[in-house]
Amino acid sequence: MTTKQEWIEKDLKYVWHPDTQHKQYEGKDFKPTIIEKGEGIYLYDIDGNKYIDGVSSWWVNTLGHSNPKLNKVLTQQAEKIEHVLLADFTHKPAIELAEKLVKLAGEPFSKVFYSDDGSTAVEVAIKMAYQYWYQKGKPEKKHFVSMTDSYHGDTLGSVSVGGIDIYKEIFKPLVFETLKVCAPYCYRCPKNCKQNECNIDCIKDVELLFEKRHNEIAAIIVEPLVQGAAGMRVYPKEYLTRLRALCDKFDILLIDDEVAMAFGRTGKYFAFEHANIKPDIFCVAKGITAGYIPLAATITTDKIYNEFYDDFSKLKTFYHGHSFTGNPVACAIAVENLKIMEEENIIENLQPKIEFFKNEIQKLKDLKHVGDVRHIGMIGAVELVKDKLTKEPYPFEQRIGHQVFKTAMELGAILRPIGNVIYFMPPLIINEIELEKLLKIAYDSIKSVTE
Ligand SMILES: *Cc1c(COP(=O)(O)O)cnc(C)c1O
Numbered sequence: 001m002t003t004k005q006e007w008i009e010k011d012l013k014y015v016w017h018p019d020t021q022h023k024q025y026e027g028k029d030f031k032p033t034i035i036e037k038g039e040g041i042y043l044y045d046i047d048g049n050k051y052i053d054g055v056s057s058w059w060v061n062t063l064g065h066s067n068p069k070l071n072k073v074l075t076q077q078a079e080k081i082e083h084v085l086l087a088d089f090t091h092k093p094a095i096e097l098a099e100k101l102v103k104l105a106g107e108p109f110s111k112v113f114y115s116d117d118g119s120t121a122v123e124v125a126i127k128m129a130y131q132y133w134y135q136k137g138k139p140e141k142k143h144f145v146s147m148t149d150s151y152h153g154d155t156l157g158s159v160s161v162g163g164i165d166i167y168k169e170i171f172k173p174l175v176f177e178t179l180k181v182c183a184p185y186c187y188r189c190p191k192n193c194k195q196n197e198c199n200i201d202c203i204k205d206v207e208l209l210f211e212k213r214h215n216e217i218a219a220i221i222v223e224p225l226v227q228g229a230a231g232m233r234v235y236p237k238e239y240l241t242r243l244r245a246l247c248d249k250f251d252i253l254l255i256d257d258e259v260a261m262a263f264g265r266t267g268k269y270f271a272f273e274h275a276n277i278k279p280d281i282f283c284v285a286k287g288i289t290a291g292y293i294p295l296a297a298t299i300t301t302d303k304i305y306n307e308f309y310d311d312f313s314k315l316k317t318f319y320h321g322h323s324f325t326g327n328p329v330a331c332a333i334a335v336e337n338l339k340i341m342e343e344e345n346i347i348e349n350l351q352p353k354i355e356f357f358k359n360e361i362q363k364l365k366d367l368k369h370v371g372d373v374r375h376i377g378m379i380g381a382v383e384l385v386k387d388k389l390t391k392e393p394y395p396f397e398q399r400i401g402h403q404v405f406k407t408a409m410e411l412g413a414i415l416r417p418i419g420n421v422i423y424f425m426p427p428l429i430i431n432e433i434e435l436e437k438l439l440k441i442a443y444d445s446i447k448s449v450t451e
């Protein structure tokens with residue numbers, strides 16, 4: 001029998017982990033945790049230790065691990081047809097899912113383009129927007145605007161519109177140029193406004209840029225309401241409303257990257273609903289299969305689609321497709337996910353839990369090194385600072401967030417941080433008692449590491 005020690009040795013010998021400096025495992029007690037089982041909000045390691053999945057296994061899980069209903073659909077669909085190409089062929093799960101997504105998103109959405117993950121959904125959106133203007137006879141509208149500290153994926157196109165240095169700096173010679181506007185970051189406001197007392201002055205940057213260069217701009221891409229990878233930076237919905245108006249005024253497409261936020265995270269199906277707007281193109285992935293297997297979609301309107309619709313010889317086809325586009329097993333799970341959400345009133349039932357979360361998370365503010373507390377829907381975050389008064393951050397080499405993560409693991413919760421930000425993004429099915437426990441573990445871990 002292979003022992004735990006041997007599994008870990010083999011892991012470190014053969015597996016190159018994502019976003020990971022492997023030298024950290026050298027000679028230390030700290031090693032990757034081997035997870036063997038999942039059930040509901042809990043993950044179990046090889047020794048049988050149980051953890052609350054506080055980050056939904058990288059923001060994907062919504063209805064709990066190893067969900068019996070989803071398991072059943074997975075096996076049933078695999079027994080019928082596990083995969084088939086989606087060009088000149090189709091299948092019921094892809095059709096059903098597309099119809100459901102279009103209806104959920106409402107007018108004017110009409111078309112669903114499938115791909116594999118968040119990054120590819122963003123690539124599709126970028127190429128779609130570019131080709132749209134090209135075929136509309138405005139090839140000069142070819143530039144993309146995105147926000148500082150934005151994150152849209154790890155492929156080169158999505159890195160191009162991204163704005164976080166650690167993902168981008170080295171690859172600068174490989175990515176295309178984009179125009180950057182200052183992101184709304186209320187705790188450290190770029191315009192020095194007081195939190196919750198501003199007129200969204202930061203949007204003026206967008207307005208100025210649009211005024212000057214709208215003739216060359218194809219689209220702006222944003223993470224709606226929360227800049228996730230930047231550290232769950234929640235920003236006011238009015239920003240999005242105003243952005244929509246500016247896009248209309250200057251004839252610029254609004255690409256809404258809902259990859260992390262869709263399917264209940266913010267308390268609604270889609271984050272754009274909070275702002276009462278509709279983007280021109282939006283991307284979904286992570287939660288679409290309730291976190292089961294990869295699937296993504298880029299959803300748009302007839303306004304965009306019609307520019308691609310013409311005789312074959314006109315060469316207006318959207319030449320983009322991945323091997324696993326619209327995989328039947330993935331689509332069937334996504335359909336079941338949406339059915340469960342509807343039948344079990346998941347969104348409606350979230351509302352009291354969200355209120356509870358919003359109040360409970362405030363308790364973390366009492367801690368000496370918690371600078372900011374952020375919350376929206378089923379997402380919460382605290383930014384740890386060396387000095388609360390001056391907001392001086394901890395030096396990144398200190399890995400203060402990672403220390404908190406390690407302590408929280410010992411206490412039974414997975415709170416893998418983003419730098420100095422500890423965040424909570426549990427599966428939507430977590431109950432109030434468990435949520436309280438998760439926050440308590442965070443409180444104790446932060447206190448023990450920072451005080
Ligand atoms: C995670 C994420 C992506 C990338 O998705 P992958 O599935 O990891 O490729 C894109 N955009 C946003 C906003 C994300 O949070």
